[in-house]
Amino acid sequence: MKRGGSWVLITNLDHTHHERCFAFFTKPRILPYMTYELAIGDRTYSSWSLRGWLLFEKFNLPVRVHSARMYSDAFKEMLESFAPARLVPAMKFDGIVVQDTIAIAETLAERHPNAHMWPTDVAARAMARNLVAEMHASFTALRGDCTMNLRRHYPDFKPSDAVLKDTARIEALWALAREKYGANGPWLFGDYTIADVFYAPVATRFATYDLPRNAVSDAYINAHLSDPSFRRWRAMGRAQNYIQPGYDLDLPSTPWPGPTPLPAKAVDAGPSENTHCPYSGDPVTDYLELDGRVFGFCNPFCRDKTVADAAAWDGFMEIYQK
Numbered sequence: 001m002k003r004g005g006s007w008v009l010i011t012n013l014d015h016t017h018h019e020r021c022f023a024f025f026t027k028p029r030i031l032p033y034m035t036y037e038l039a040i041g042d043r044t045y046s047s048w049s050l051r052g053w054l055l056f057e058k059f060n061l062p063v064r065v066h067s068a069r070m071y072s073d074a075f076k077e078m079l080e081s082f083a084p085a086r087l088v089p090a091m092k093f094d095g096i097v098v099q100d101t102i103a104i105a106e107t108l109a110e111r112h113p114n115a116h117m118w119p120t121d122v123a124a125r126a127m128a129r130n131l132v133a134e135m136h137a138s139f140t141a142l143r144g145d146c147t148m149n150l151r152r153h154y155p156d157f158k159p160s161d162a163v164l165k166d167t168a169r170i171e172a173l174w175a176l177a178r179e180k181y182g183a184n185g186p187w188l189f190g191d192y193t194i195a196d197v198f199y200a201p202v203a204t205r206f207a208t209y210d211l212p213r214n215a216v217s218d219a220y221i222n223a224h225l226s227d228p229s230f231r232r233w234r235a236m237g238r239a240q241n242y243i244q245p246g247y248d249l250d251l252p253s254t255p256w257p258g259p260t261p262l263p264a265k266a267v268d269a270g271p272s273e274n275t276h277c278p279y280s281g282d283p284v285t286d287y288l289e290l291d292g293r294v295f296g297f298c299n300p301f302c303r304d305k306t307v308a309d310a311a312a313w314d315g316f317m318e319i320y321q322k
């Protein structure tokens with residue numbers, strides 16, 4: 001980061017209110033000295049929080065994340081310092097609050113032109129903005145009947161005609177972008193852009209509710225489910241293990257349709273192969289077992305997010321593969 005004209009290294013810091021405070025390291029980033037503050041809700045259920053977080057995560061922007069369980073007093077308290085925001089995500093920097101996902105996306109894109117958050121081609125960029133705006137304003141049947149739920153997979157869900165109308169429109173938009181601009185990668189415009197941020201929780205709805213889709217959509221949905229950033233987000237939600245009443249349906253649920261996690265499990269005691277946490281560098285206190293080997297972490301959350309999807313965490317994979 002740039003302090004008094006020189007660049008120094010910073011890391012991405014996740015900081016919660018209500019759970020034990022912890023720091024985790026993803027990749028080290030070299031960025032201008034300034035860290036955004038981002039308020040989010042439940043990682044398992046809050047689709048807008050996922051979008052807010054991906055805006056930083058996918059474009060390597062520095063952020064300090066504050067999270068609180070939705071509908072709780074802690075949630076209201078967290079948002080007090082983000083006034084006038086009432087919902088998540090909300091971002092602040094330099095005393096400025098930005099309280100809607102489109103506004104956050106546009107503010108970041110304007111402030112970080114080198115991050116290429118929108119497609120560079122003018123026609124592609126216009127289409128990306130159309131897709132984002134339409135997502136933000138529409139698909140109410142899908143959003144109402146199929147709320148984001150990253151802990152469930154319902155193979156027997158029966159979508160209404162209104163939901164199918166929404167998914168048909170979404171598939172048409174995805175196909176258009178993929179066909180015209182998607183040749184260079186798996187994302188809507190080839191490289192990952194803000195449009196993919198907005199459709200990430202739409203892709204997970206197709207996955208959770210097993211909604212019918214064509215091959216182009218299926219490949220695009222799988223790109224999201226396999227995306228390491230998304231996998232880390234989902235693993236953190238599994239580790240947080242908030243269960244909101246009213247979000248789960250009374251239907252049989254089968255394993256999550258994303259990549260199968262390595263068979264790690266939490267264990268009570270060490271000793272572990274590593275003496276220091278792969279994320280914070282602190283001495284280990286909490287343990288997991290994988291392939292008959294024991295690894296340690298500096299708190300239960302770091303351990304549990306690794307149990308949830310070990311392969312998504314580079315720091316852990318480095319010691320596991322050593």
Ligand SMILES: N[C@@H](CCC(=O)N[C@@H](CS)C(=O)NCC(=O)O)C(=O)O
Binds near residue numbers: 045070099136
């Ligand atoms: N239009 C807003 C929507 C934000 C939103 O609805 N957030 C939900 C979580 S997904 C929320 O904060 N819910 C908490 C509540 O309703 O109290 C945006 O684009 O950011």
